Amino acid sequence: MARKYLGGSGEKLTIWISIAASTVLIFYGYDQGVFGNVIINENFLETFGHPSANMQGVMTSIYNIGCFIGAMSTIWTGDILGRPRQILIGSTVIAIGAIIQTASYGVPQMMVGRIVAGLGTGMNTATAGVWQAETSKMRSRGKLVIIQMANCITGFSISNWLTLAFSFAPRDVAWRFPLAFQIFFTLCIYALCPFLPDSPRLLIRKGKHEEAFEVLAALEGHGATPDSPSVHAQFTIIKEILDREHVATYTWWQLLRGQGPPGVLRRMILGAWMQAMNQISGINVTSYYMSYIFINALGISELLSRILAAAGSVDYLVFACLAYFVIERFGRRKVMMTSAAACSTCWIVISIALGLSEKGGDEYKLGIVAVSFFFAFFASFGMGVLGVPWLYPTEINALEMRTKGASLAMATNWIMNYMVVQVTLPGIDNLGYKFWIIWAVICFAFIPITYFFYPETANRTLEDIDRFFETKPGILIHRNKFAIQLSRPALFIEEDERIAAAQDEKKGPSSIT
Numbered sequence: 001m002a003r004k005y006l007g008g009s010g011e012k013l014t015i016w017i018s019i020a021a022s023t024v025l026i027f028y029g030y031d032q033g034v035f036g037n038v039i040i041n042e043n044f045l046e047t048f049g050h051p052s053a054n055m056q057g058v059m060t061s062i063y064n065i066g067c068f069i070g071a072m073s074t075i076w077t078g079d080i081l082g083r084p085r086q087i088l089i090g091s092t093v094i095a096i097g098a099i100i101q102t103a104s105y106g107v108p109q110m111m112v113g114r115i116v117a118g119l120g121t122g123m124n125t126a127t128a129g130v131w132q133a134e135t136s137k138m139r140s141r142g143k144l145v146i147i148q149m150a151n152c153i154t155g156f157s158i159s160n161w162l163t164l165a166f167s168f169a170p171r172d173v174a175w176r177f178p179l180a181f182q183i184f185f186t187l188c189i190y191a192l193c194p195f196l197p198d199s200p201r202l203l204i205r206k207g208k209h210e211e212a213f214e215v216l217a218a219l220e221g222h223g224a225t226p227d228s229p230s231v232h233a234q235f236t237i238i239k240e241i242l243d244r245e246h247v248a249t250y251t252w253w254q255l256l257r258g259q260g261p262p263g264v265l266r267r268m269i270l271g272a273w274m275q276a277m278n279q280i281s282g283i284n285v286t287s288y289y290m291s292y293i294f295i296n297a298l299g300i301s302e303l304l305s306r307i308l309a310a311a312g313s314v315d316y317l318v319f320a321c322l323a324y325f326v327i328e329r330f331g332r333r334k335v336m337m338t339s340a341a342a343c344s345t346c347w348i349v350i351s352i353a354l355g356l357s358e359k360g361g362d363e364y365k366l367g368i369v370a371v372s373f374f375f376a377f378f379a380s381f382g383m384g385v386l387g388v389p390w391l392y393p394t395e396i397n398a399l400e401m402r403t404k405g406a407s408l409a410m411a412t413n414w415i416m417n418y419m420v421v422q423v424t425l426p427g428i429d430n431l432g433y434k435f436w437i438i439w440a441v442i443c444f445a446f447i448p449i450t451y452f453f454y455p456e457t458a459n460r461t462l463e464d465i466d467r468f469f470e471t472k473p474g475i476l477i478h479r480n481k482f483a484i485q486l487s488r489p490a491l492f493i494e495e496d497e498r499i500a501a502a503q504d505e506k507k508g509p510s511s512i513t
Contacts, residue, residue: 006195010221013197017135018144020192022151024087024128027094027185028121029155033313034182035060035114036288037163038175040295040302047172048107055107057425060288062111064418066097066118071126071410073119078407079202083131084193086123091189093120098182117182118414126410130402133394133462134199135219142327142458145391150320153382155185156287157313164306201402201462204238233500240499241463263469264398268405270454271393272412277446278389279416281343282439283381285424286312286374293374297354297428298367308371315375319382331458331486332388333450339384340446346377347440355433385446389413395457398466452476455483464492 006016038044039056051059070090078086097117104110129145136144162181166174200219203212213226216234224231286293290312294305326335353369397405427435455477457465468482477483482491 005197005218006192009218013218013221014136014144016192017196018132018147020084020087020189020196021128021132021144022148023185023188023192024091024124025148025152026155026158027091027182027189028125029152029157030159030185031063031094031117031121031155031182032152032284032287033156033159034163034178035063037160037291037306037309038178040291040305041167041175043172044175047105048110051107053425053429057422059107059110059114061418061421063114063118063121064414064421066115067122067125067414068118068411068418070119070122070124071407071414072122073407074123074126074410075404075407077123078127078130078404079206082198082202083127083134084196084198086127087131087189088193090120090123090127091186091193093117093123095120095183095186098180098186102176102180122410122414125413126407129390129394130406131199133391134201134402135197135215142332142391143324145394146320146324146327146387149387149390150317150324153313153317153320153386157310157317160290160306160310160313164310167303167306200235201238201242204235205242209235236502237461237463237496237499241466263472264401266475267396267398267469268401268408271396271405271409273449274389274392274396274454275409275413276416277340277449278385279413279420280442281340281381281385281446282347282377282420282436282443283385284417284420285439286377288421289424290374292425293428294371298370299363300367312375312378316378316382319379320386323383323387326383327387327391328458331456332392333454333456333484335384336388336450336454337447339380339386339388340443340450342380342383343377343385344440344443346373346380347436347443349373350377351433351436351440354436358432385443392454392457395460395462395465396455398469402462452478455480456486459486459488460492461496464488467492467495 005013039060045051048059070093074086081089094117097113097115097120100113100116101110102113104113128148132144132148159178163175163178166177168174169177197215197218198211200212200215203209203215210226213231213235216231217224217226217228220228220231220234290309291302291305294300294308295302300308323335330338350370350373353366353373357363357366357370393406393409394402427438453475455465455468455473460468471482473480473483482489
């Protein structure tokens, strides 16, 4: 009988891991939204000496520098600590950062708290997606990561509604409590991660074969044991790919010079740039500063701005949930391109509305149009450009390089995040409606980039993707049948059948994760 973690195996265990990974993303979403609502509080501004728009931008964006460093650190610590331990450490660091922020009375102290919290968030976000992908089955992998992203927006929505509710609280309680509330999520992580298994792929790579068999059996469920033929088939497939790659024998310098397994550097770049697209879409213009934008760009009152921002977060959450139904059905490529086209359209309409308003048009009516299309942007982004960039790096990278590749992708996410958050307030003040045109052009560019360079990863095992790059496909993949077809290529199915047939007479049907 397979070991049970938190009383569950099979699908129940997958759900427990998904809950833990999703809690990380709720945590991240909350952190992403809370500070943008805190900086418009009058008591906060008085406490910190009414900082300029530039200084407010620095206070907000410095968090992303911490996130960048934290994500990069997992390149070295992620495999050593394992997935659950890394998340426990990251959550502890965030709690320390939350305490520093809550107790702050000056800008330098607040910046230290922001950086420390960012360090933990970077560690967590670089780890959670990989853990989820490496412990879930092929047909549910994308949906589970989309659930994670929906939970990210749940955290974002919680931050908006909580700061709205506490905007009526007396004095500094209105902003200190929302910052302190981050500690609650650390306690949730403490209640889950110590009791859940590490990635079986990581365990195999570290030579912990007995533990890997145990975890594979637990994930298999249905009464499987470490000695079950299906468990041995999964183990053999994973180990065969690892043995072929031998990435551990190459230095970073050798990998950057093109040595190592087929496509390893290219795959890391694809994953990192996909995460960059997530950030330079303009989403963090809205998620960090929605209330600020409504107040300063559209002239809406503080209370109504808070209400609209909170309502927008619910709109965002609804459509992030709807992505669950399309991510596997239509694949990563189509979902990403369609979502990017819709996002670009929204930014174009917002630019036109604000441009006409600046030229003397009816501010009230044009403001309604702009607000409506901010809501439409949340919906468009939530259906694709939100989830695909978080899922893709966990799938595309070589099996042995998955932790490093995901860490590099998340570091790219955070440095781009920093750039966007840093330029937003000066951009709104200095460029007016032209600022929004930038995001329209960038989002449109995602369409040809995805079409020409990004192979499909839906309906493939993680090992299938390794096999695809062993064929040395060209840089442009839009005419490669194996790269763009939605269904799993027959060649990969036959390869799995060959490996299963090599098992002893007790061989059984495999359930490849």
